[in-house]
Amino acid sequence: MTGTTKVRRVGNAKPPTRASKLLQNRWAGIAGLLIALLAPFVNASGYALSVMTSAAIFVMLAAGLNIVVGYCGLLDLGYVAFFAVGAYTSGVLSTRLDLPLLVTVPAVIVVTVIAGIIIGAPTLRLRSDYLAIVTLGFGEIIRITANNLDVTGGPSGIYGIPHLTDSPVVFYYVTVVVVSLAVLGAARLGRSRLGRAWRFVREDEDAAEAMGVHTYRVKLAAYIAGAVWGGLAGVLFAAQLSAISPTSFTFLQSALVLMAVVLGGMGSIPGVVIGAVVISILPEILRDLADYRFFIFGVLLIAVMILRPQGLWPARSKEVS
Amino acid sequence: MSLLSVEDLRLSFGGLLAIDGLTFSVGEAEIVSVIGPNGAGKTSAFNCVTGFYRPTSGRITLRGKDLPGLRPSAIAGLGVARTFQNLRLFGELSVLDNVRAGSHLWLKQSVFDALLHTPRYRRSERECTEQAHHWLDFVGLSGDRYSEARNLPYGEQRLTEIARALARRPDLLLLDEPAAGLNHGEKAEMLDLIRRIQALGVAIVLIEHDMGLVMEVSERVVVLNFGKEIADGRPEDVRRNPAVIEAYLGSDAHA
Numbered sequence: 046m047t048g049t050t051k052v053r054r055v056g057n058a059k060p061p062t063r064a065s066k067l068l069q070n071r072w073a074g075i076a077g078l079l080i081a082l083l084a085p086f087v088n089a090s091g092y093a094l095s096v097m098t099s100a101a102i103f104v105m106l107a108a109g110l111n112i113v114v115g116y117c118g119l120l121d122l123g124y125v126a127f128f129a130v131g132a133y134t135s136g137v138l139s140t141r142l143d144l145p146l147l148v149t150v151p152a153v154i155v156v157t158v159i160a161g162i163i164i165g166a167p168t169l170r171l172r173s174d175y176l177a178i179v180t181l182g183f184g185e186i187i188r189i190t191a192n193n194l195d196v197t198g199g200p201s202g203i204y205g206i207p208h209l210t211d212s213p214v215v216f217y218y219v220t221v222v223v224v225s226l227a228v229l230g231a232a233r234l235g236r237s238r239l240g241r242a243w244r245f246v247r248e249d250e251d252a253a254e255a256m257g258v259h260t261y262r263v264k265l266a267a268y269i270a271g272a273v274w275g276g277l278a279g280v281l282f283a284a285q286l287s288a289i290s291p292t293s294f295t296f297l298q299s300a301l302v303l304m305a306v307v308l309g310g311m312g313s314i315p316g317v318v319i320g321a322v323v324i325s326i327l328p329e330i331l332r333d334l335a336d337y338r339f340f341i342f343g344v345l346l347i348a349v350m351i352l353r354p355q356g357l358w359p360a361r362s363k364e365v366s
Numbered sequence: 367m368s369l370l371s372v373e374d375l376r377l378s379f380g381g382l383l384a385i386d387g388l389t390f391s392v393g394e395a396e397i398v399s400v401i402g403p404n405g406a407g408k409t410s411a412f413n414c415v416t417g418f419y420r421p422t423s424g425r426i427t428l429r430g431k432d433l434p435g436l437r438p439s440a441i442a443g444l445g446v447a448r449t450f451q452n453l454r455l456f457g458e459l460s461v462l463d464n465v466r467a468g469s470h471l472w473l474k475q476s477v478f479d480a481l482l483h484t485p486r487y488r489r490s491e492r493e494c495t496e497q498a499h500h501w502l503d504f505v506g507l508s509g510d511r512y513s514e515a516r517n518l519p520y521g522e523q524r525l526t527e528i529a530r531a532l533a534r535r536p537d538l539l540l541l542d543e544p545a546a547g548l549n550h551g552e553k554a555e556m557l558d559l560i561r562r563i564q565a566l567g568v569a570i571v572l573i574e575h576d577m578g579l580v581m582e583v584s585e586r587v588v589v590l591n592f593g594k595e596i597a598d599g600r601p602e603d604v605r606r607n608p609a610v611i612e613a614y615l616g617s618d619a620h621a
């Protein structure tokens with residue numbers, strides 16, 4: 046029995062070693078950023094730039110969905126809804142009101158926050174499978190609405206969205222900077238009081254509630270953050286293509302983003318970045334295989350899931366700040 | 367005025383009366399045990415106090431403030447912390463992160479602090495980590511604090527859960543069978559720990575089956591049987607109460 050005069054017994058309460066920290070987020074992030082910045086020096090063809098820009102936008106989507114699915118454990122099958130809301134908001138405002146794309150960004154943030162609340166407030170009272178089904182429904186509702194409204198151009202969508210810049214190389218670098226900030230922001234949120242609360246909810250909602258975490262509010266915050274990330278990715282998407290239509294926002298897109306998060310490692314920022322790059326670039330690399338490429342793509346994904354079920358770069362429990 | 371007061375608490379699930387008129391109170395820094403056979407309604411009473419169940423009737427007040435109808439998180443905000451009968455740790459998070467959960471309510475940090483890593487963010491994170499270590503030291507956890515909580519031995523998981531509750535800095539701590547599954551030595555340490563928690567000025571309500579521990583540590587004991595309160599008094603009185611002996615040993619037993 047221990048006495049009342051308790052001595053500090055710290056045990057092996059050592060933080061992870063330097064070497065393992067080296068592998069952790071900061072250095073991985075700098076390495077990833079360098080690769081992204083240097084890539085155009087290897088190949089700056091129009092095709093390569095467009096693939097890399099799309100990959101970067103996809104990384105931003107995955108970083109946003111990772112907040113919802115990875116951190117907070119809310120299975121969202123309709124994430125592309127927010128991507129669509131962002132793309133359409135900036136598309137409509139820039140073409141109808143002749144606004145520069147940059148000016149639409151505050152409006153996009155406001156609209157996606159509202160969309161996050163409208164979709165999240167009723168659905169987040171549900172748990173697990175029910176939540177997945179309802180988000181799936183909302184994803185389709187947004188797409189079908191865009192398909193039928195006049196203001197969104199119906200099935201043919203919106204054309205002539207102004208580019209942010211005329212040079213694809215400059216746009217690529219703008220995208221890389223924006224996406225890097227988004228990834229950094231998501232990582233920092235994940236290491237904050239709110240980010241810990243998300244993980245507590247993911248692990249055990251009742252225990253989190255008992256520790257004073259207002260679980261409903263915290264889940265809504267995750268949903269809104271995910272919505273804003275997705276919406277801003279939508280602005281980049283609209284700027285890149287200058288034309289958007291409902292066919293870009295199908296369930297397949299939601300499924301692919303989710304796949305990037307799961308493949309990379311839920312809750313792990315380096316993981317989801319790698320996952321998103323793999324998911325967006327692999328089909329392009331396999332292009333030579335023509336009709337077989339989606340078959341090979343599928344086989345590769347299954348192989349990864351079997352060999353590394355926890356993801357390519359799983360989150361560590363040692364989330365030390 | 368007592369810290370926690372429960373008056374004529376009733377709880378029914380459909381036709382089943384889980385709690386049928388429970389009345390007790392807990393003073394500041396007092397240790398009260400709630401005992402009774404399995405299924406007597408002890409944990410249900412805990413769930414009513416902490417807001418996980420809404421009582422069918424009766425009053426529960428903390429320093430005069432009504433608790434029923436509040437969210438569990440709001441009740442935690444008033445200074446109530448609890449542990450769970452079958453351990454509810456955040457299994458995939460580190461031991462340290464589990465205890466950091468206790469800091470959630472008093473950590474001052476906005477989303478913008480987190481995004482910009484302001485000095486306030488750094489200060490609050492440092493403080494939160496120091497506090498977590500402090501409470502792990504307090505409960506005497508010697509294992510690896512950076513490993514996943516689910517990988518700890520059972521006894522250390524119990525201690526981690528208590529450290530997490532203490533990091534909330536509660537005025538009232540509800541412990542649901544803290545000594546269940548512990549060996550003899552660990553039980554002795556738990557007894558010591560409960561006393562040291564009380565010495566911090568924290569009131570404790572204890573559900574426990576280990577009568578040695580209950581009689582040793584409690585100032586008052588409340589006995590439940592089939593949802594009904596059959597005794598409330600000092601441990602030595604409750605021990606001799608015929609109704610209690612009957613509930614525990616059957617009607618033919620002699621004291």
